[in-house]
Amino acid sequence: MRFGRFEVHLFSAGVFKQDGGLMFGVVPKVVWERALKPDDRNRVTVPMNCLLVRDDRNVVLLETGAGDKLEAKWLDVWGIDPREHVLHKLKDRGIDADEVTIVLNTHLHFDHAGGNTVRGERGRPQPAFPRARYVIQRVEWEDALHPHERSRASYFADDFAPLERAAEFVDGEAEILPGLRVVRVKGHTRATQYLLLRQDGRTLFFSCDFMMSRHHLPLPWIPALDLYPMDTLAAKKELLPRAVAEEWLVAFTHDLPRFGHVRERDGKYVFEELAAQP
Ligand SMILES: [Zn+2]
Known part of the structure; x- marks a missing residue:
């Protein structure tokens, strides 16, 4: 898709399975299972989206995405297929790893940062994109390197160290490039970042895990995973009216890789997919 002077591609680097309760926090299962059906291990399947x-x-x-360094045990727990590697997905689009100049992660959890590195000589992890600079929120970097009891399960140092x-x-x-900004938001972790692309008066917004799918547009639908849920709520209250009023083109981290608009109907926020996906 063309967006001003940029070419934009939205795709998923495979799916993973997440405990449904973790995804929806205080929302009862009898309610959230109408939005996403869980499997026999109570997991819901969600894409790991990337934006080029x-x-x-x-x-x-x-x-x-999650990359291909995870042990078999974790691949099973999260239902990840390591063959759905971001490098393969880029190759499908005619892009080699050494063409990538900038890598951004919304945060450093394994399902967003796993493909940052690949195993090289003697199995040692090394950058997967040898010519790229990796733009990371400093606070997220610190928190990922020094996780605490409640965040430890989501960080694998091999993905970022x-x-x-x-x-x-x-x-x-x-501002990473003219028109392309990252903005820090507290909620899912202390310092995740979302992306805003502004061109010719239009805005494209790629969310991060404080609002990971269309199902998280209703204000109380906040993951139990979020370390700072009340900050998530505040961020949603601040951003969603802007997304509606300014007709942002929106994509999410863990939803079908489709662009759409957020609309307000009867006081509720809903996602309206673009009829013709680019
Ligand atoms: Zn995630």
């Missing part, structure tokens, strides 16, 4: 944004000089990759030399740390809001 390129112009004539830059190839920007937002999110890298080898990036120290390739990393470019940002604090808060930053």
Whole structure:
């Protein structure tokens, strides 16, 4: 899809299975299972979306999926197929790893940052995109390197620790390229970042896990995973009216890889997919 001077591609680097209760927090199962049907282990299947944004000089990759470094035990727990690697998905689109100039992660959980690195010599993890700078929120980097009891299960140091030399740390809001910004938001972790692409008066918004799918548009639908749920609520209250009023083109981290608009109907936020997907 063309978006101003950028070419934009939205795709998933495979799916993973997440405990349904973790996904929907205080929403009772009898309610959320109408939105997403759980399997016999109470898991719901969600895509791990990536966004590719390129112009004539830059190839920007937002999110890298789960990668292929996870042990068999974790592949089973999360229902991940490592063959659905972001590198293969890029190849399908004619893009080699060394063409990527900037990698952005909304945060460093394994389902967003696993493809940042691949195993190289003697199995040692190394950057998967050798020419890229990796743009990471400094606070997220610190928190990922020093996880606590409630966050530890989501971080694998092999996904990000080898990036120290390739990393470019940002604090808060930053313009990565003219028209392309990342904005820090507290909620899912202390410092996730979402993406805003602005061109010719139009805005494209790629969310992060504080609002990971269309099912998370209703204000109380907040993952139990979120470390700061009341901040998630505040961020949704601030962003959603802007998304509606300014007709943002919206995509989510864990939803079908489709663009759409957020509309307000009878006081509720709903997602309206674009009829013709690019
Ligand atoms: Zn996630």
